[in-house]
Amino acid sequence: MELVVEPVPVAERGARVVDFDEWVAARGDALYRLAYVLTGNRADAEDAVQDALARALPRWSRISEAEDPDAYVRRMVVNAHTSWWRRFRRSESPVAEVRPDAADDPDVEEHDRVWRACLALPPDQRVAVVLRYYEQLDYDEIADLTGVREGTVRSRVSRGLAGLRAELEGDHG
Structure with a gap:
């Protein structure tokens, strides 16, 4: 008789088992995209993402039982990024990537221009703008994720958009 050892489910939601590896396989790409937009x-x-997932794994039984594990881990990614830029405040000046096809495609040039403008924003404004318009979260959700008041989020988004407008208008003018 062969002994078959099956992994013990971490948490169950109704009939669905939420295993950490299964969850990461399903949501890892979205977490990476969020982190990429935040970090540049x-x-x-x-x-x-690695930092957030390393912190999530030992707590997974509790996180998986939360109402929205995705939001919980997204906040961990945002916090990991915030901790990093607080620790290593450094100024970066993005440089345009030279690609042979960029000259032929105006959309690529526009995308790069907007991306450089976004990277020029202060980190707290960039996080607020990314969560609002890239992740399409409401102001109250962003406030919960970032640990600040909703009014602060609205202010950061407003200032971030004003900064983007000024930067992008300055490129044309």
Whole structure:
């Protein structure tokens, strides 16, 4: 008789088992995209996601029972990024990537221009704008994720959009 050892489910929701590996396989790409938009580069995005997931794993039984585990771990990614830029405040000046096809495609140039403008925003404004318009979260959800008041979120989004407008108008003028 062969002994079959099956993994013990971490948490159950109704009939569905929410296993950490299964959850990461389903949501990992979305977490990476969020981190990439927040950080502006692949290496830092991977670090932020890895840090968040490393912190989530030992707490997974509690996190998976939360009303919205996705929101919980998204906040962990945002917090990982915030902790990083607080620790290593450094100024970066993004440089345009030279790609052979960029000259032929105006959408690529526009995307790069908007991306550079977004990277020029202060980190707290960039986080608020990304969560509002990239993740399409409401102001109260962003306030919960970032640990600030809703009014502060609205102010950061407003200032971030004003900064983007000024930067993008300055490019044309």
